[in-house]
Structure formats: C-alpha cells, structure tokens
Amino acid sequence: MADHDSAPEKHEKSGESLMEKVTEKLHGSDSSSDSDDDKEIKSAAYSMKAKIYRLFGREKPVHKVLGGGKPADVFLWRDKKVSAGLLGVATTIWVLFELADYHLLTLVCHALIVALVIIFLLSYASNFVNKARPKVPKVVIPEDIVLSLASAVTIELNGALAILRDIALERDIRKFIAVIAGLWFISIIGSCFNFLTLCYICIVLLHTLPLFYEKYEDQVDAFAEKAEAELKKQYAIFDAKFLSKIPKGPLKDKKHL
Known part of the structure; x- marks a missing residue:
C-alpha cells in the first residue's frame, strides 16, 4: 500500500521538478545540467509553446509573417523615418484629393508647371551672375521596377x-x-467608401494593426481563441439546421468528347 501511495507523489515531484527546470531555463538560469536534461527541458518547452493558440495558426514571428526585410520593418515601425514618411505622403494625397477636392490631372500639371518655372528661372538667372547652368538630373522611370x-x-x-x-x-x-x-x-x-479612401484606410491599417498585434499578441490571441470557439459553435448550429438539410446530388464524371 505504501508503494502504491508513493507512486503518485513521485509522479507529482517529477512533474514539479520538470516545470522548475523549464522555468529556470526560460529565465536564463546559470545552473549546469546534463545533455539529457537539456533535451528534456527543450522538448517540454516546445510542447508548452505549441499549446499556445496563435491567430490564423501563426507559427512564425510577426516580422516573418509580413515577409521580413524592408516592408516588414516599415509596417512594424522599425524604420520610423520611412514609416512616418510613407504615412505622411499617403495622408497628404488623401487630403488633397478628398478634402481639398483636387484632381490627379490638375495636380500633375501644377507640379510640372512649378518645376518648369523653377528650372527656367535658375537657368535664366545664371546668365546674369556668370555662373554655369544648373545641373538638373534626368528623371527616368526604371523599366525593371514597372515590369x-x-x-x-x-x-x-x-x-x-x-x-x-x-x-x-x-x-x-x-x-x-x-x-x-x-x-x-x-x-x-x-x-x-470610394477607391482612394479605401486604399488610404488599408495603408493606415497596415501601419497600425501589425504594430498593435506585435505589442499585445498574447491578449489578442486569447481573445481570438474565444471568438473562434464561439464562431465554430454558431456554425455547427447553422450547419445542423440548414446546410445539412440541403440535398446533394450524385457527382458523376462526364467525359467530354
């Protein structure tokens, strides 16, 4: 009887010791351990991590999900200057075309007029101050990028x-x-919404939602898990009441001559 009573206690102690080792490993403990213990700790930590629900079954970090590299850095505000610049340009375009009721052709023509006037005045003024003509770089649209x-x-x-x-x-x-x-x-x-406003909303969401999710991913994943369980429950009810009663005809392969 004593042996049978001590078996659960030994199992509980071994489970507690394993959890203690995992906790020490995750917190960067300096205590030395054998190779077998390291394998056991890593397998336990992996199993614990695998049980955590992630939105859309995500297994990679948010940065990798967004493709990594420069685009992910921009969406996650790793490069704040570029992110702020792109968002500022998008906001300016939206304000001009939506709030100021500007038109694309009018904007292009006005921009070209201003550029031509500035270049002409600089070139004309260079004759009076005995200076060389200003060097204006050629604007060429790269064919590779467009293709x-x-x-x-x-x-x-x-x-x-x-x-x-x-x-x-x-x-x-x-x-x-x-x-x-x-x-x-x-x-x-x-x-x-019109197309421009919809595009602007998408740009704003791309610059805000990934950053918000990366910062509060544990809370968002916990809420998403509950929401997904509720949606599955409601879908099961809808399937039982309506979809399952739809008659399905036999599928026959037709040979096309």
Whole structure:
C-alpha cells in the first residue's frame, strides 16, 4: 500500500521538478545540467509553446509573417523615418484629393508647371551672375521596377481568379457560401467608401494593426481563441439546421468528347 501511495507523489515531484527546470531555463538560469536534461527541458518547452493558440495558426514571428526585410520593418515601425514618411505622403494625397477636392490631372500639371518655372528661372538667372547652368538630373522611370510590379500584380490576379474558379467547380456548398458572404461584405464596404479612401484606410491599417498585434499578441490571441470557439459553435448550429438539410446530388464524371 505504501508503494502504491508513493507512486503518485513521485509522479507529482517529477512533474514539479520538470516545470522548475523549464522555468529556470526560460529565465536564463546559470545552473549546469546534463545533455539529457537539456533535451528534456527543450522538448517540454516546445510542447508548452505549441499549446499556445496563435491567430490564423501563426507559427512564425510577426516580422516573418509580413515577409521580413524592408516592408516588414516599415509596417512594424522599425524604420520610423520611412514609416512616418510613407504615412505622411499617403495622408497628404488623401487630403488633397478628398478634402481639398483636387484632381490627379490638375495636380500633375501644377507640379510640372512649378518645376518648369523653377528650372527656367535658375537657368535664366545664371546668365546674369556668370555662373554655369544648373545641373538638373534626368528623371527616368526604371523599366525593371514597372515590369516587375506589373508581373507581380498579374500573378496575384491570376491566382485569385484560379481560386474562385476552383471553388465554383468543387461543389462545396460551405466554401461557396463563405466566399459569397466575403465578397458581399467587401462590396458593402466598397459602397461606403470610394477607391482612394479605401486604399488610404488599408495603408493606415497596415501601419497600425501589425504594430498593435506585435505589442499585445498574447491578449489578442486569447481573445481570438474565444471568438473562434464561439464562431465554430454558431456554425455547427447553422450547419445542423440548414446546410445539412440541403440535398446533394450524385457527382458523376462526364467525359467530354
């Protein structure tokens, strides 16, 4: 009886010692340990980390999810000057075209007029002060950047069209309804804002939401886990009441001659 009673106590002590080792390892303890203990601690720490819910099943840091490199640094405000500059330019464009009711063609023409007047005055004034003409750099749009941008946009559009085609041909009623609801929601948002305002909102969200999520990811993931559980519960009720009662015809392969 004594042996049977001591078995749970030994199991509890071993579990407590393992948790203590994991805690010491995570807090940077200086105590030495054997290679077997290190493997045990790493496996336990990995299993504990794997149990943590992450939004959209994320396994990488936010910086890696955003693609890493310069774009991720801009969205996460690692380079504050560039991030503030891009957001400031986007805000200026939105204010000019939306609040000041400016037009793109008018803005381009006015900018060219100002540039030509400044260059002409500098060149004309150089004749009176006996100085060489001012060196004006040539403005050339790089062809490689334009072609790569057009290629990237084309690839993304073709991929999106292929996905929509596959969804329409799969005859999966659940996925079909989800896509229709998503497109309907986007159409409602598009009817509330014009294209420029919608683009500006997307830029502002890209400069704020990733930074906010990286700072409060634990709290956001905990809330998202509860929300996802509730959505699954409501979807199960909707499936039981409506989707499961939709008759499904037999799928027959048709041979096209």
